Amino acid sequence: MVVGLTGQTGAGKSTLTKVFADMGYAVIDADKVARTVAADPDVLLRLCAVFGDEILRPDGTLDRRLLAAKTFSDKEQLEKLNAVMNPPIIEKIEGQIRELQEAGEQKILLDAPTLFESGAQRLCDCKVSVLANPELRKERIMRRDGLSSKEAEDRMSAQHNDRFYILRSDYILRNNGSEQELLDQGRLIAKRMGSGADGGKKERGPGMNLLIWAAIILACIVVIGGAYKLMLHQMYPQKYEEIVSACAQEYNVDENLVYAVIKCESGFRPNVVSKADAKGLMQITEETFDWVNSKMPAGEKASYDEIFDPEVNIRYGTYLLSLLLTEFDSAENALTAYHAGWGNVKKWLQDERYSSDGTTLENIPFPTTSDYVDDVLQAQKAYQSLYS
Known part of the structure; x- marks a missing residue:
């Protein structure tokens, strides 16, 4: 090695x-x-x-x-x-x-x-x-x-x-x-x-046969639940793993949250465009891209023409999540801002109809945004359970 x-x-x-x-x-x-x-x-x-x-x-x-x-x-x-x-x-x-x-x-x-x-x-x-x-x-x-x-x-x-x-x-x-x-x-x-560098074969100990039988029995149990787990993996896939892992580490965002946003935003389709003209895996509009670009370190900036490139899209989407998570006190608030806009969340937090303490949104006035936040958080838990 x-x-x-x-x-x-x-x-x-x-x-x-x-x-x-x-x-x-x-x-x-x-x-x-x-x-x-x-x-x-x-x-x-x-x-x-x-x-x-x-x-x-x-x-x-x-x-x-x-x-x-x-x-x-x-x-x-x-x-x-x-x-x-x-x-x-x-x-x-x-x-x-x-x-x-x-x-x-x-x-x-x-x-x-x-x-x-x-x-x-x-x-x-x-x-x-x-x-x-x-x-x-x-x-x-x-x-x-x-x-x-x-x-x-x-x-x-x-x-x-x-x-x-x-x-x-x-x-x-x-x-x-x-x-x-x-x-x-x-x-x-x-x-x-x-520990794996010597490539040598270790002699089987006296209890090894018993362990082999236990492994066979365990394998049978696993097979019974295998179809269900396979279905879950298909529902919550991990694609673009290297890019997601790198961006999540660099910007200090939970990988599972990034996967959850991609799943709910685009279903892992890199070239999808929404009615609001949001584009790519994490559905970023040109206006949002320009705002994130103004915060991005100089050596890492890209052009909106590259927005369908998975590495560019995931990097900008993850960096946007990191900015929102830093600004707001919870993942719920950050996801609300990701979907409905930073300004709306700021306004709602100051409105007693939606927030009693100025930091927690007890009620999100946009039903589609409320459903979106619930879907992403549910997907995040699924990713944590399946892969973490």
């Missing part, structure tokens, strides 16, 4: 590498490989041809800090650097993996800051990313590398946002708490993956 470990700078990847090493993983450090590659005369020659001789120190070795300053704040220059460095780095990593496998190592960790950008993920059986809040990362980078605030921000801006890693990883670890919390997460992940 080869596990690829990556993440944003300052997120805590080095700490996780130590955890995997302690759990018996042989570690390949892509940064060390890169330094070895950069010292190769042929590679140095190509780097000088692209970036000039000023990237060399007086002794002829590479000034890595100067090269970083030239590339981290300029994506075009960074692409040029990757074009020179990535092929020999990947080749050397492949060689190290072969050597470790031939030596009998069964668990290998590839610690690679640019795992996905370099294409090294193709060498891995499992991908793990560690992420953290930007302010925490900036503080850690400045303290670790002795960088100024501007240098740290330049380095961070050259990297991808959370969604990039979430969509491409098998496991995501969040390092926004203590180091001990990250260590605990890392040990759990390493143990979970390592």
Whole structure:
């Protein structure tokens, strides 16, 4: 098993590498490989041809800090650097993996800051990313590398946002708490993956035959209820799982709620258009899209022309849900606003006929909206029961 470990700078990847090493993983450090590659005369020659001789120190070795300053704040220059460095780095990593496998190592960790950008993920059986809040990362980078605030921000801006890693990883670890919390997460992940890495056959114990018969009996019971459960799965399908999971994690919304909204809004039909000209899986009008777009982080904005694209539609619908859940005190209020509009809910909460405390809607004046909220909440419970 080869596990690829990556993440944003300052997120805590080095700490996780130590955890995997302690759990018996042989570690390949892509940064060390890169330094070895950069010292190769042929590679140095190509780097000088692209970036000039000023990237060399007086002794002829590479000034890595100067090269970083030239590339981290300029994506075009960074692409040029990757074009020179990535092929020999990947080749050397492949060689190290072969050597470790031939030596009998069964668990290998590839610690690679640019795992996905370099294409090294193709060498891995499992991908793990560690992420953290930007302010925490900036503080850690400045303290670790002795960088100024501007240098740290330049380095961070050259990297991808959370969604990039979430969509491409098998496991995501969040390092926004203590180091001990990250260590605990890392040990759990390493143990979970390592437990199946040996591929060995375990000898059957004396009680195994009894367990096999118990399993057969249990299987018969399961078959009896299988048709009913199959029907429920057909009624409440999980489609676009990777997109829903990534967006729900990024915007801190319950996955089951996202599935429930998609089911009730479009029945998982990506190209449906309502009478109100709401479009796509989560039924978003152009006016709503423009409003959400004004709140969306700059690097994640899309065009309404892309609204039938499942990734765009689910991302905007989930982000809208997160805004509504933040604004209102309950999922019921947020869903009411999703269906009837933010302004209406604000108005109804101030009307004693609909809300006695200004925070809870005891009565929704639009019957279709009331039915919609009930349907979505019922679907959310069904998803929780079937899949959680």
